[in-house]
Amino acid sequence: MRALASVKRDDKPNKEGIVVYWQRNKDLRSVDNTALSYASAVAQDLGVPLLALHIFSPGDYKAHDRGPRRIDFQLRQMAYLKGEFAKHHIPFFTITHKKRKDIPHMLCDKLKEWGAVGLFANIEYEVDELRRDIEVLERTKKARESGDGFAGQVEFFKDYCVVSPGELLTKQGKPYSVYSPWQRNWAQHVNANLQDYVSQQNGPLLANSDSAKSHPVLKPMFDHEIPTAIEGFELAGGEEEAKTMKRIWPKVDDPKRKSKIGLYQEGRNRVDWDGTSHISAYLATGMISPRECIRIAYKIAGGREVPAGRDSGIGMWVQEVAWRDFYQHVLAAWPRVCMTKPFNLKYDGTIEWVTDNDGAKLQAWKDGKTGFPIVDAAMRSLKAQGYMHNRCRMIVASFLSKDLLIDWREGEKYFSQNLVDADFGSNNGGWQWAASTGTDPQPYFRIFNPLSQSEKIDPDGDYVRYWVPELRSLKGKSVHNPSATLSEKKIKELGYVMPIVNHAKMRVKAIEAYKEAAARG
DSSP: OTTOOOBOOOSSOOTTOEEEEEEOTTOOOSSSOHHHHHHHHHHHHHTOOEEEEEEEOHHHHHHTTOOHHHHHHHHHHHHHHHHHHHTTTOOEEEEEOSOGGGHHHHHHHHHHHHTEEEEEEEOOOSHHHHHHHHHHHHHHHHHHHHTOSOOSEEEEEOOSSSSOTTSOOOTTSOOOOSHHHHHHHHHHHHHHTHHHHHTOOOOOOOOOOGGGGGOTTTGGGGGOOOOSOOTTOOOTTHHHHHHHHHHHSOSOOOGGGOGGGGGHHHHTTOTTSOOSOOOHHHHHTTSSOHHHHHHHHHHHTTSSOOOOSSSSHHHHHHHHHHHHHHHHHHHHHOGGGGGTOOSSGGGTTTSOOOOOTTOHHHHHHHHTOSSOHHHHHHHHHHHHHSOOOHHHHHHHHHIIIIISOOOHHHHHHHHHHHOTTOOHHHHHHHHHHHTTOSSSOOOTTOOOOHHHHHHHHSTTSHHHHHHOGGGTTOOGGGGGOGGGTSOHHHHHHHTOOOOSSOHHHHHHHHHHHHHHHHHHO
C-alpha cells in the first residue's frame, strides 16, 4: 500500500476538461463518500464538470467468485444512483471491460480521450485491486514525463473502514495478528476521535452547472443506461428470482430504524428471532458509510462514548463493525490471504482433506441435505435469500471443514457466489477462523456440535421447521436430531435424509488431521 501514493494536480489543468470520480463496487452511495466528495470539490474549484464512472469487470467477477445476486443488488442501487446524480446534472457512465489486467491501460486511454484533468477513487485493499490502482498511478507519472497520455491529478482515498488498514500498529510497529488487542486499540482510537465521526461528514455533492449537459464529452453520457444484468452473471431464476431478491434486498436501507441493535447481545445468537441489524449487504457494497455505524451507535448510546465491549448489545454490535475493519487490516498486511493461502502457513498444503471424489458430500452441504437439521436449514436459507445468520455461518463452516473435512476454500467460494453481502475480507476471515487456519482462529480442537448448537440458537425448533419443512410434524426437541428417535425408513418417508457422517467419529478424525498437519507444518 505504500506504493499507492498520488499524482498531484497539474499546474495548468485543461479548463475544457472534466474531473472523473471512479466508483468501485464498495462505495455505492452519493453521501459521505470521501472520493466523490473530493472529486466534486475539485471540479467546482477548477470550474469543470464532474463525471461519475463505473467499470464493470467480468474478469474480476469470475476471479473473485462474485455471484449474480450480489451483482443484481449492485445494479439496482446503481440505477437509483443514476437518478441521484442526475439531480446534480452529473452523468453516470459505465464501461464493461472483460480483460481485468487491461483496465489501467483502457482507463488511462479514456481519460486522455475525454480530456480529464483528475481521477479520484476510494481504495480497495485486495491485492489485485491495489496492483491495478498502482499501475494507473505509474502510467500517469510516465505520461507526465513523456508528455503523452493522461497526466492529470490522481488520488485514492481511505473510505471503506472506520479505522483504515495501517493506522493501528503494535508497540513494535508491526501489524496486529490477534483481534483482541487490535480491537481495544481500535475502540480507543474511535473514542479519542469521536467528534470526527459524529460531527463531521464528507462535504456535500456539488452540482454541475446546466452547461454540463451540452459538454461535448458528457452530452451523450447523460442518456447512458445502467445495465440490468452483466453477461455471464444473470440470475439463474430469471425474473422470478429478481423479484424475490428485490423484495428481500431493497436498493437502499435506513439503519436508524434498526432499534434491534440494542438487543444484539441476545439476538446475535438466536436464529429464531429477527435480532440482527441486517445491514451487512449495505456495508459490503458501500450503500451505508462505515462511519454511519459509529454515528448510530453514538446516538443509541445517548451521545456518550461509543460502547465497544461485550457487556451490552450496542457494544457487541460495534465489535462486529470492528471485526469487519480487522479483516481488511489482515488482507492488506498479509496479501497472501487474497491468493487462496491460509494465514497460518503451517496449514499451507499440510491438512489431509477427505477426498470427495464424486462431490456428493459437498453437494449435500450446498443443498441442505446433510441430515443435520440446523446445517440444512442454514444452507437452504442461503439458497433462498442470499443471506445466512452469522451464527449459522460459523456452524456450517465448521461442519464443512471439520465434520466433512472438505477444504474450507470450497465453502468460501460458495458463500462468495451466493451471499448478497459477500465481502472478501469478512468472508475469507470467517472461513479461516472456522477452519482454524486464520489469524486468531477457533482452536482446531474446538469443533461445533451441530446438535447442541441447534438446541442453543433455535431452542423451539422454529427456524429448522421453517427452512426444513419435511420436519414440521416433529414435536419438541426431536426436530434437532430426528435420526435419534426415528428409523431410517420413517425419515425417508418424511422426505428427509439420514446424517451423511457421524459427528463424534469425524470430530476425532478432524482433530487428528489437524494435529498431523501442524506437525508437518
